[in-house]
Amino acid sequence: MTESTPLSSLGKGDGLHQQVLASFPLCDLAEEDLTRNPLFCKLLATLAQHVDQTGLTASLRSELDKAEQKLQSQRRHWLRSESLHRGLQEMIQDCSVRKHHAIVPPDQTMFHETMEKCLLVAQCVRQLDPSTTTNQDQPSILGLNTQQVMELMPPEKNVQRMKQSLPRELEKHLKKKCLNLLAYYQPEWENESEGLKNSKLSHLSVQLDNEQKRAKGMKETCRENTVLLQRQTQLYLSELVKCIQLLQSLILDHRLKTQTDLDRKKLEYFEGKCELVLQKIKAEMVEIQLDTYTADAISAHRKIREKLQSELKTRRVEKQSVEMKLASFEILGRDFEALAEEYCRLLQEIEAKNWALKEFAQYNQK
Structure with missing residues (x-):
């Protein structure tokens, strides 16, 4: 998207939101954030015309690409010298290992010893030679200088012989390493012919480069999928929270509406149950009466x-x-009351004497 692209060409609504999210994949944004903040969405859409997905402007991206190219060039130069140095060290180590397992020809021994001494002298000279970033006035190591270390070089004849044999030996060593790498990368080619291995080896760098690009692409895809998964997870969680809130409100409303009906049904149930118990009690009482x-x-x-x-x-x-007689007696007054009491007393004495006579007569008859 160029700087001259108008804002209207970015799209509207959901299309604009999707383009903004695609333009800033590293930002933790959701479509709801853009919907709630339309001005912020327009600002990001305008900003997307001037920056890339990483947030860099075009000029800064150009400078960064140039610096990256320069860095890659220096890195390749360093890797070339470093791989050559390590290859030479590996050749020396292989020779030392072979000495313990087999007899090494004298010329091979002389070649590797000369190469080892040359590497050690070169390393010491490099340590003694101050670079532009070090202090020129610092004291030398152990009081040595470059000329004194160079005197430890092997004889010139041995050095020349070693230099003549070095390309061939180094090529053999590197070829062996490449074949080992090919056997590791494609084990099924290990038992093939030498020519087929060489042919396959010529395409190994291209295959490894393609594999590396494919791995980077898969890594980038994985990162994009991770960002997409995070957004979808956030969206899913927000929707899930809304669903839970809606479900809670539905449950609460349903409970409030049905509580009255539930209470009424419970009341009718208990009334019917009480009526049934009363009828049962009456039936038991009738049964008891019928039995009694x-x-x-x-x-x-x-x-x-x-x-x-x-x-x-x-x-x-x-x-x-x-009561009528008593009422007539009460009319006579208190004087008659004494006579009535005397009359009652006499009746009681008469009854007592009659009982005594009756008992006495029964005793005489016996």
């Missing part, structure tokens, strides 16, 4: 009741006549 009062007992009770009612009626009549 037979037809003969009811007939006898009815006769007894009739007799008691007739006697009660007779006693009520007698009571009424006695």
